[in-house]
Amino acid sequence: EIVMTQSPATLSASPGERATLSCRASQNVNSNLDWYQQKPGQAPRLLIYGASTRATGVPARFSGSGSGTEFTLTISSLQSEDFAVYYCQQYNNWPRTFGQGTKVDIK
């Protein structure tokens, strides 16, 4: 199976700052990668699909990039509601696999 590795495990930042989250695949997944946001006690929410397309209703401060094995989720200016855990997930191969998550918390 494809192993997804996210870094850092925790990112401490202040509101208004830029946040850059990384996701690496153990083999080529092309652009077949999604990003999800999860807040405590809630189900994950789709943010980005196809590596770079924002899902419906997702603010423009969220952007995704990358292909192959290296991917990035950028939050251009952190808002209070963005402090959460973010997961990448590949759908190039079965089984679907998720990264272990990056927690974005308030510095």
Add this chain to the structure above:
Amino acid sequence: QVQLQESGPGLVKPSETLSLTCSVSGGSVSSDTSYWSWIRQPPGKGLEWIGFIYHSGSTNYNPSLKSRVTISVDTSKNQFSLQLRSVTAADTAVYYCARELWFGGGPYFDLWGQGRLVTVSS
């Protein structure tokens, strides 16, 4: 608006079978563009895909769980179900049902239930 709702016991004894059902409202489990999936999350940990079922009955399971998992669909009741056999404490998790949508740039998990915490304990 399509919604998913998990139901089933929150406590299962070791070696027994975990059974959950996901009811689909506002839409049809017979949709041609949807794979109906189960994903779990142990407390404080990440997400693990368990498997999916298509309305035709076709399934795909995570090899790590394949020997213990069955996912089924009941189109007449507009719901799908998960059975996980021979559970241990390691199967304690929040279990989510989700829709993997193969449309509009997908696939992606665009719809999730609220999650059902299942604890394995005697």
